Amino acid sequence: MAPAPSPSQNHLLAALPTAEYEFLVAHLEPVRLPLGEMLYEPGGQLQYAYFPTTAIVSLHYVMASGASAESAGVGNEGIVGISLFMGGNTTPSAAVVQTGGHAYRLEGGKLLQEFNRAGLMQRLLLRYTQALMTQMSQTAACNRHHSVEQQLCRWLLLTLDRLSGSNLVMTQELIASMLGVRREGITEAAGNLQRAGVISYRRGHIAVLDRAGLEQRVCECYGVVRTELKRLLCDVRYRQNEAGCNPLIR
Amino acid sequence: MAPAPSPSQNHLLAALPTAEYEFLVAHLEPVRLPLGEMLYEPGGQLQYAYFPTTAIVSLHYVMASGASAESAGVGNEGIVGISLFMGGNTTPSAAVVQTGGHAYRLEGGKLLQEFNRAGLMQRLLLRYTQALMTQMSQTAACNRHHSVEQQLCRWLLLTLDRLSGSNLVMTQELIASMLGVRREGITEAAGNLQRAGVISYRRGHIAVLDRAGLEQRVCECYGVVRTELKRLLCDVRYRQNEAGCNPLIR
């Protein structure tokens, strides 16, 4: 959470042609998103959309029983608050900051205005939304068929792709609640990965030592999500700039 | 699969104002969708969008191992082929006819053309897409936390809402592959429901005898999906006509 980053670290914004970019930047407001903050709650009306730069936000549903499960995550490759332009203005899921950091927020009306111009921003937003759907449906399949360890690998890789370094600030408890499994299940899976030298961790900090090792253990779901994001967003890149490509869409 | 139904039995079409409706109807082509037909396969380019009237289509992902899991279903409340206007033109999931019946198909270009008019059809399609996302993320959560029996109830209710009667043509094997569980698991759960007098079945035919019984056993996921669909589509209903409201959005 060090120096405030530039809007173009968000890859949706970075992909915009200069005119659109300038228009939006004028209305963007940098915000710090501390871990645990709830950007919106189930059913609550949205005020702002958020373009994360260094933060990561988790979209998840909390059941009546208190159990929860993440359906998708959003980092610097995307935007939080698509229901603003999809028309629903809210969703039954919550959006919670999973990795503290920075984002730019945009007043809902402005986003809608830009969307309705039917320009490249619209096209980008819709494609991103489709990528998000892929993530959701893949999560559904993964929840059904893959082991906790595989899911942990998927989750670590997806998170890693949204960060600059390879250190996550993240307790096992928190990961467990994202994946919707027991904390002890994560302890065990993470223990395996640590013993294999793939990661190392201490109290709330995970360092990925061997990314290839993760990729070797992960299920196909990670690849599907990553490839689809790349496909959907890489050929809608109009402005070449300092931001480079999102790791997720490299 | 008896008499060919009217386009307005599809509730997206039915909700259109007369002008848009007339435009589209001119380009709609009735098709029979036999059980098991694959409307599009993972990664394949889409030619047509489909508006089911009496058919039901399942969107699901098939893993490398052959295991599969449905992420959402589409009946007369929706449209198959949203990636045509979302911009991706294809998805990693397959679309397979889960209940044989009728649909109207529309050439992809025409759909896009209508979408790009930015009229009510666009608004409807986006809202429907959001409802679909709700379904997907709810499926993810449900896969994680609920029992096979609860999921079967959810699935039966969602299917029932898309049909006129209360008889499904459906083997246990097929249901199992939708839910991504073992066929024996469905045998057992269905056996329970039958013993409780909630359903009755014989070789590929299921009759729901006691809908309230299902609603009593189902998990919250059904309600969330149903309520959200209702919220998203009921207040975008412009043309009152013979179709009435989708059972899903009654």
Added chain:
DNA sequence: ACTTGTCTGGGCGCTAGCGCACAGAACTCG
């Protein structure tokens, strides 16, 4: 009627993950 293929009903043993409970280890803050 008889055969053939397709569905459904069980009956194993097995395992991944759950729920619970507790101890030790690592940070934090007074």
Added chain:
DNA sequence: CGAGTTCTGTGCGCTAGCGCCCAGACAAGT
């Protein structure tokens, strides 16, 4: 530096669902 809190490791017993297998039941076709 010590007290308190928050994480992590581990060890149970338990259960839902899996994989496999086979028997019976039903339907359709020749």
